[in-house]
Amino acid sequence: MEINWKKEVEVRKTELLEDLFTLLRIDSVRDDSKITPDAPVGPGPKEALEAFLAIGERDGFITKNVGNLAGHIEFGEGEELMGVFGHVDVVPTGTGWDTDPFVPVIIDDRIYARGSSDDKGPTMAAYYALKIIRDLKLPITKKVRVIIGTDEESGWKCMDHYLENERIPDFGFSPDAEFPIINGEKGMQTFMVQFRGDNKGGKNELLSFDAGLRENMVPQDATAVFISPEADRIEQAFAAFLENNPVKGTISVEGEQVTVELIGKAAHGMNPAAGVNAGTYLATFLNKFNFGGQAATFLELIADRIHLQHDAKKLNLAYTDSVMGELTMNAGIFTFTPTTGGEVALNFRYPQGVSEEGIEIKLEAALASYGVTIAKGGHGKLPHYVPADDPLVKTLLAVYEKHTGLKGHEQSIGGGTYGRLLERGVAYGAMFPDSIDTMHQANEFMALDDLFRATAIYADAMYELLK
Numbered sequence: 144m145e146i147n148w149k150k151e152v153e154v155r156k157t158e159l160l161e162d163l164f165t166l167l168r169i170d171s172v173r174d175d176s177k178i179t180p181d182a183p184v185g186p187g188p189k190e191a192l193e194a195f196l197a198i199g200e201r202d203g204f205i206t207k208n209v210g211n212l213a214g215h216i217e218f219g220e221g222e223e224l225m226g227v228f229g230h231v232d233v234v235p236t237g238t239g240w241d242t243d244p245f246v247p248v249i250i251d252d253r254i255y256a257r258g259s260s261d262d263k264g265p266t267m268a269a270y271y272a273l274k275i276i277r278d279l280k281l282p283i284t285k286k287v288r289v290i291i292g293t294d295e296e297s298g299w300k301c302m303d304h305y306l307e308n309e310r311i312p313d314f315g316f317s318p319d320a321e322f323p324i325i326n327g328e329k330g331m332q333t334f335m336v337q338f339r340g341d342n343k344g345g346k347n348e349l350l351s352f353d354a355g356l357r358e359n360m361v362p363q364d365a366t367a368v369f370i371s372p373e374a375d376r377i378e379q380a381f382a383a384f385l386e387n388n389p390v391k392g393t394i395s396v397e398g399e400q401v402t403v404e405l406i407g408k409a410a411h412g413m414n415p416a417a418g419v420n421a422g423t424y425l426a427t428f429l430n431k432f433n434f435g436g437q438a439a440t441f442l443e444l445i446a447d448r449i450h451l452q453h454d455a456k457k458l459n460l461a462y463t464d465s466v467m468g469e470l471t472m473n474a475g476i477f478t479f480t481p482t483t484g485g486e487v488a489l490n491f492r493y494p495q496g497v498s499e500e501g502i503e504i505k506l507e508a509a510l511a512s513y514g515v516t517i518a519k520g521g522h523g524k525l526p527h528y529v530p531a532d533d534p535l536v537k538t539l540l541a542v543y544e545k546h547t548g549l550k551g552h553e554q555s556i557g558g559g560t561y562g563r564l565l566e567r568g569v570a571y572g573a574m575f576p577d578s579i580d581t582m583h584q585a586n587e588f589m590a591l592d593d594l595f596r597a598t599a600i601y602a603d604a605m606y607e608l609l610k
Contacts, residue, residue: 229266327555345435361418
């Protein structure tokens with residue numbers, strides 16, 4: 144029987160959008176200040192998880208909430224278990240939105256909202272794909288779970304808990320990247336470059352420096368406050384700086400206290416070259432002036448070793464693998480005060496052939512002369528690769544080719560998806576080659592056509608894998 148998957152999606156479009164909008168209206172940014180035993184990563188992610196599971200329960204599926212950290216929607220019978228891993232948490236909104244990020248709107252056939260493309264939209268597409276298979280009473284021989292996480296954008300606490308308490312699927316995919324497939328994911332590790340709080344000895348005194356919201360985001364906003372007897376000269380230099388660099392900003396002076404704010408462009412930390420890092424640009428500007436102590440070291444190190452160094456070449460860490468591509472580095476968070484000292488979070492995405500230990504050794508050697516301390520951040524992730532000849536990869540690529548008419552091919556990325564949780568796990572959509580990537584950016588959107596095309600592809604692919 145030939146199934147018109149596109150038509151099956153078409154008749155469910157209104158319902159799909161209503162359910163998606165329900166999720167998009169929930170501010171599901173992780174909030175550590177509101178963590179409770181009942182809300183392990185804050186109330187927003189918990190609310191979004193409960194809302195998604197309620198949709199599954201409404202539709203007659205088996206659902207399970209696993210500690211308010213993760214949950215699943217289950218269908219089918221069989222020895223083998225397939226997992227489809229999505230997430231309902233989102234990164235902070237930042238600035239620069241033209242609409243309310245948690246009031247979804249459709250403008251020019253695009254859904255604008257935080258989480259529309261990463262990852263509430265694609266996860267809802269995968270859920271509706273499962274609904275289509277169930278509604279059509281298609282014969283399947285395996286069990287499938289749409290597994291929903293709440294901490295993908297931070298520490299993956301959700302999946303650690305889920306996989307400790309639930310059966311690990313035998314194979315599966317995550318709708319949290321791009322087509323035709325992501326069967327290789329680079330390793331990830333953050334290193335913190337730490338500075339003492341000394342700011343004396345120069346003509347200017349740095350009081351504070353702040354930029355960035357998350358390690359895996361290119362900082363869009365940066366602010367520095369300092370004392371300066373040469374404020375007029377700095378104001379003039381700042382005007383020239385704005386003319387010659389891809390940033391916007393303001394400067395204000397009250398007596399000898401100067402506040403400088405820069406606005407760059409946010410982007411996903413896996414592709415730092417796609418953004419404009421306000422933190423490194425601000426440090427580069429301030430480094431032209433005379434600051435003292437470790438404040439001067441903080442600015443100099445950022446300007447000389449980190450600014451525009453997406454390949455970490457000036458840290459002696461540039462490396463390219465023939466299959467997985469190059470190592471990349473995103474400077475995601477910057478802080479400095481005289482009392483607490485300074486810190487820069489460097490988030491590395493590294494291919495096969497590189498190790499966490501190797502990065503740490505070279506980083507310490509490259510920065511030894513600055514008198515800083517290097518500390519490893521949270522739990523890292525090793526590189527992950529599913530061979531191109533694996534039946535999972537071959538099936539998913541064949542379905543993609545059938546629906547798009549485009550040639551499928553393997554890909555590796557610097558991002559981390561839930562696909563890497565399984566030995567036979569990949570990422571699959573929902574962005575297409577012609578999609579505009581707005582993940583982790585202001586005015587995030589997902590095109591309606593992409594949403595509906597992805598749903599049809601997911602339904603066809605899941606049925607092929609579950610037969």
